[in-house]
Amino acid sequence: MLITALAHLLILGRPTGSKLKVAVLAATGMVGQRYVSMLSNHPFFRVAVVTGQNSVGRKYGSATATSNLPIGKDAKGLTVKATNADALDDVDVVFSPLPTDVAKTLEPELARAGFTVITDASPHRMDRLVPLIVPEVNPSHLGILEQQRKVKKWKGLLVATPNCTAAGLALVLKPLHDTLKLKxxxxxxxxxxxxxxxxGVPSLDIIDNVIPFVKDEEEKVETEPLRMLGELGKDRISPAKFDISAMVHRVATTDGHLESLYVETEEPFVPDKVEKILKSFRGEPQKLKLPTAPAEPIIVSNLEARPQPKLDRYAGTVPGMSVVVGRIRKGLDSRSGRLTLLSHNTIRGAAGSTILTAELMYRKGLLS
Ligand SMILES: NC(=O)c1ccc[n+]([C@@H]2O[C@H](COP(=O)([O-])OP(=O)(O)OC[C@H]3O[C@@H](n4cnc5c(N)ncnc54)[C@H](OP(=O)(O)O)[C@@H]3O)[C@@H](O)[C@H]2O)c1
Incomplete structure (x- = not known):
């Protein structure tokens, strides 16, 4: 016990008893439940507050019948509070998978009041002063927070996680753009x-069906990766200069978004070389050995018909955090190629990426 506590102090710089207190807003939703589950026994963070809407007043353990994810015993006994600043006590970090309309007004209010909010909701993702982060892709964009403080005069901070489809896509585009320059x-x-x-989607609409539309999704997938792959300047992030065209479909799988890509590049697209580029990609979270960082952010499968949601969504050392890529092959000419990727939408596309961002901010001294 003493050895564990000392190791903790040496590695993390904090005694075991003093983990940062976090609030999970909308904790009973699909993403909220992922947070609470992933934060059980987390070395830096402890869930101290859970909030909701219809489940307010219920014990968290009995308010989350929509999933069977394991929940830590601390969180099980918490009472779900109403979602407002008064409910948050003195938490150090607020994880916010709020519905869009609520996030739009409440998140800036919380940041103004002094809370550090990291959001999975969409309204502030394209605000020029809100960093939109996938920790392996653009950790340096956290640098815009200095401007955010100056210009918005908030006592706290607001950081965003991208759309669930854009997160996995940006992770794969990053090493490709760095080496082959995407066009x-x-x-x-x-x-x-x-x-x-x-x-979600009514069962009679989705069983035995594919719906070639997800509201506002194509716009997000076409813009958010460009922002993440852009360059941080003095007071803004200039988006990367290539084009993305998206066609989205809702299908009857439970978890995991599959994405088929066709890319045109300035450098030759050589499948064996692309495989090596993707396999060897590591980001700052891997270098810092952050607790939620998967050893391989991108796993390449050489099996014929992979990745598949059912088989691959929990691949890797931190289940759900690795993107699995397969079917890397040439396109119509030597400077184009094709591949398929799979990314877990509520983990890499939401709670997992956001927790990783919080771990990175903690290590950079951006959390109190
Ligand atoms: N699902 C994904 O894959 C995914 C991925 C990335 C980002 N996101 C984003 O994450 C957010 C949450 O998505 P979700 O899939 O978790 O949704 P969800 O399963 O529909 O959950 C909605 C949650 O919001 C709470 N809620 C509803 N109205 C509220 C209000 N007026 N004030 C406070 N809380 C309220 C609900 O609490 P009660 O149960 O107590 O009513 C519930 O916890 C959305 O902004 C979504 O776009 C989702």
């Missing part, structure tokens, strides 16, 4: 029903 990306998606929250 054009065409992506067609097959997105799981959990991406629509609970209860």
């Amino acid at each position: 054009k990306v065409i992506v067609s998606t097959l997105q799981a029903v959990s991406g629509a929250g609970y209860p």
Whole structure:
């Protein structure tokens, strides 16, 4: 016990008893439940507050019948509070998978009041002063927070996690753009029903069916990766200069978004070389050995018909955090190629990426 506590102090710089207190807003939703489950026994963070809407007043352990994810015993006994600043006590970090309309007004209010909010919701993702982060892709964009403080005069901070489809896509485009320089990306998606929250798409609409539309999704997939792959300047992030065209589909899988890509590159697209580039990619979270960082952010499968949601969504050392890529092959000419990727939407596309961002901010001294 003493050895564990000393090791903790040496590695993390904090005694075991003093983990940062976090609040999970909308903790009973599809993403909220992922947070609470992933934060059980987390070395830096302890869930101290859970909030909701219809489940307010219930014990968290009995308010989350929509999934069977394991929940830590601390969180099980918490009472779900109403979602407002008064409920948050003195938490150090607020994880916010709020519904869009609520996030739009409440998140800036919380940041103004002094809370550090990291959000999975969409309204502030394209605000020029809000960093949109996938920790392996653009950790340096956290640098815009200095401007955010100056210009918005908030006592706290607001950081965003991208759209669930854009997160996995950006992770794969990053090493490709760094090495082959992307000119054009065409992506067609097959997105799981959990991406629509609970209860999501009516069963009679989705069973035995594919719906070639997800509201506002194509716009997000076409813009957010460009922002993440862009350059941080003095007071803004200039987007990367290539084009993305997206065609999205909702399919009857539970978790995991599959994305088929066609890319045009300035450098030759050589499948064996691309495989090595993707396999060897590591980001700052891997270098820092952050607790939620998978050893391989991108896993390449050479099996014929992979990746598949059912078989691959939990691949890797931190289940759900690795993107699995397969079917790397040439396109129409030597400077184009094709591949398929799979990314877990509520983990890499939401709670997992956001927890990893919080771990990175903690290590960079951005959390109190
Ligand atoms: N699902 C995904 O794959 C995914 C991925 C990335 C980002 N996101 C984003 O994450 C957010 C949550 O998505 P989700 O899939 O978790 O949705 P969800 O399963 O529908 O859950 C909705 C949650 O919001 C709470 N809620 C509803 N109205 C509220 C209000 N007025 N004030 C406070 N809380 C309220 C609900 O609490 P009660 O149960 O107590 O009513 C519930 O916890 C959305 O912004 C979504 O776009 C989702």
